[in-house]
Amino acid sequence: MTSSTDILPANISLANISQANIPQAKALLYRWLQQQIPAERLAWLDNRLKQLAEKGAADRLLFTTFSSVPRYTTKADLSLTDADLREADSIRAGWLPNGWSLDQAGRTLLLLSLPDKAAESYQASIEKLFSAADVSEQIALYQSLPLLPHPHLFVARAAEGLRTSMTAVFNAIALNNPFPGDHFEQLAWNQMVLKAVFVESPLHLIQQLDRRANPELARMLSDYAHERWAAKREVTPELWRLIGPFLNDQFISDIERALNLPSKEQQLAAAIACAQSSLPAAQKLLSQHPAAKAEIADRQLDWDKFSQQYLAA
Amino acid sequence: MTQTNDVSAMTFIDPHIHMTARTTYDYMVLREYGVVAIIEPSFWMGQPRTSAGSFKDYFSSLVGWERFRAAQFGIRHYCTISLNPKEANNPEIADEVMDLLPMFACKEGVVAIGEIGYDEMTPAEDKYFGLQLELAKEVDKPVLVHTPHRNKKEGTSRSMDVCTEYGVDPAKVIIDHANEETAKEVLDRGFWAAFSIYPKTKMGNQRMVELVRQYGCDRIIVDSAADWGLSDPLAVPKTAQLMAEMGIPAEHIRKVCYENALSAYGQSGEMKETDWTNPPAVDQRQLYDGNSVLRGQQPVTDSKELASLLIE
Numbered sequence A: 001m002t003s004s005t006d007i008l009p010a011n012i013s014l015a016n017i018s019q020a021n022i023p024q025a026k027a028l029l030y031r032w033l034q035q036q037i038p039a040e041r042l043a044w045l046d047n048r049l050k051q052l053a054e055k056g057a058a059d060r061l062l063f064t065t066f067s068s069v070p071r072y073t074t075k076a077d078l079s080l081t082d083a084d085l086r087e088a089d090s091i092r093a094g095w096l097p098n099g100w101s102l103d104q105a106g107r108t109l110l111l112l113s114l115p116d117k118a119a120e121s122y123q124a125s126i127e128k129l130f131s132a133a134d135v136s137e138q139i140a141l142y143q144s145l146p147l148l149p150h151p152h153l154f155v156a157r158a159a160e161g162l163r164t165s166m167t168a169v170f171n172a173i174a175l176n177n178p179f180p181g182d183h184f185e186q187l188a189w190n191q192m193v194l195k196a197v198f199v200e201s202p203l204h205l206i207q208q209l210d211r212r213a214n215p216e217l218a219r220m221l222s223d224y225a226h227e228r229w230a231a232k233r234e235v236t237p238e239l240w241r242l243i244g245p246f247l248n249d250q251f252i253s254d255i256e257r258a259l260n261l262p263s264k265e266q267q268l269a270a271a272i273a274c275a276q277s278s279l280p281a282a283q284k285l286l287s288q289h290p291a292a293k294a295e296i297a298d299r300q301l302d303w304d305k306f307s308q309q310y311l312a313a
Numbered sequence B: 001m002t003q004t005n006d007v008s009a010m011t012f013i014d015p016h017i018h019m020t021a022r023t024t025y026d027y028m029v030l031r032e033y034g035v036v037a038i039i040e041p042s043f044w045m046g047q048p049r050t051s052a053g054s055f056k057d058y059f060s061s062l063v064g065w066e067r068f069r070a071a072q073f074g075i076r077h078y079c080t081i082s083l084n085p086k087e088a089n090n091p092e093i094a095d096e097v098m099d100l101l102p103m104f105a106c107k108e109g110v111v112a113i114g115e116i117g118y119d120e121m122t123p124a125e126d127k128y129f130g131l132q133l134e135l136a137k138e139v140d141k142p143v144l145v146h147t148p149h150r151n152k153k154e155g156t157s158r159s160m161d162v163c164t165e166y167g168v169d170p171a172k173v174i175i176d177h178a179n180e181e182t183a184k185e186v187l188d189r190g191f192w193a194a195f196s197i198y199p200k201t202k203m204g205n206q207r208m209v210e211l212v213r214q215y216g217c218d219r220i221i222v223d224s225a226a227d228w229g230l231s232d233p234l235a236v237p238k239t240a241q242l243m244a245e246m247g248i249p250a251e252h253i254r255k256v257c258y259e260n261a262l263s264a265y266g267q268s269g270e271m272k273e274t275d276w277t278n279p280p281a282v283d284q285r286q287l288y289d290g291n292s293v294l295r296g297q298q299p300v301t302d303s304k305e306l307a308s309l310l311i312e
Ligand SMILES: [Zn+2]
Pocket: B016, B018, B041, B043, B115, B225
């Protein structure tokens, strides 16, 4: 089994990239809330957070406060500037709150305000919230994971969360969230990507998608494509992004098939996949599509541009 | 509002339906027939639970998976939380379940404490009925009272007595599974009277039409109480249709099949019409896959999609 540390450059320690600066994260969340909700409603949250920060606060206070947040913040979207987003990313690499609502920001602030010196009792409090969470609470909890202290204690919880049948909850973990890329073992990572394909979530919103690509995942996705094709169903062109770096004699026939499909997205994605490979057969296939080859060579076409142009929601 | 015999453009609320026991196909059909919101009361599951953990998972699924599942079909799902009267008789777990209730009573979309009340009118039922009325007052929620199948008349009167004794405002109490024998007293005492259109054992459609003719539409609520038994999830739209055909004015139909449920349970602060006509953007993204729920008055599914679900 490969752990994520094995594939990181030796001079970057995992702790630096996968741990939020919590006081700064709290200050930023608080500032955003302050900009959008009236002072008297924020005062309710202030007061509750103060009580919860004390050691030995009652579970009932924790539950009712966590549940009541939307009543005070509303569920309106957070309105963030580019500067806000840059600041978020500097506090926690990959933290991307641009799809968050006010209640989610408020709930995250609550999670970061609980006493956290004793790792195990902190974990126990968070797990209690998970164990009785409604849909919105589950989403808020899972998308907060990259900011929480003691992140290693929540890796199993994140993997468990991916077993949900609620796509919105799955997406809160899998998409726009640095936690899986930073913390998952390869098995959990591969299951997450495979499930994202099954539930039709856009793969390009998975952080560290290319860094965590691996031959085993490529094989699983190729098998999946064969199953779909046998049932006369289509596959997402994003598959080729994860198969391209590992092209071999077996996968090349999948790429060839995609290149010959009528869909332009399939053809372009398969062409980019060929360009990712040094396999002579891949280069030969790419030569048969000179227009795409030229675009790739001119840097007019790569996975980011492909996602923006053809997969943007 | 103009009078019309056509209810096909109407939207409905079914304020008592146990969707946990129903299939996804039912959700599609409900939406097809104009049901935009439903309330799923906590009740028993057809056989007794043997640990409080089963209750916790049940409550979690009501505020979690079931809410999400409903939204996939453009239906807004609400629920009520309680230790039901039948299982109040199980001393092994009743107190533990009581400890769970405050954890769930304040969740989003929890519109009442219920179903509570009587099954056999035992001392244990008395005890937990009272404790849950106290909880309802504490968290300021309406109360949904289940009235017993057997000894209904006495059970209904006594339920209302107990509510009054505990100082719960009748305007915040829905007395469910009412019938011709209990309707008058419920309405006279200022409670909401809900009628479950449930074949064979509870109310029938045509009897319901006569009740609305007799009592009008104030504080009267129609529901299906559909569950795992031989029940009809379309009871509310079907009853509306029958009322229209039998000459009940459209505004009365709208009241008993939509508005009154919204007024009664809306007192919780957890149920607003805009939840389905104009939900917050975050709900649209996460619950409804980016689709606006109501799309005017058009049902989300059309008959073609329905047919394709059946085949594949
Ligand atoms: Zn019921």
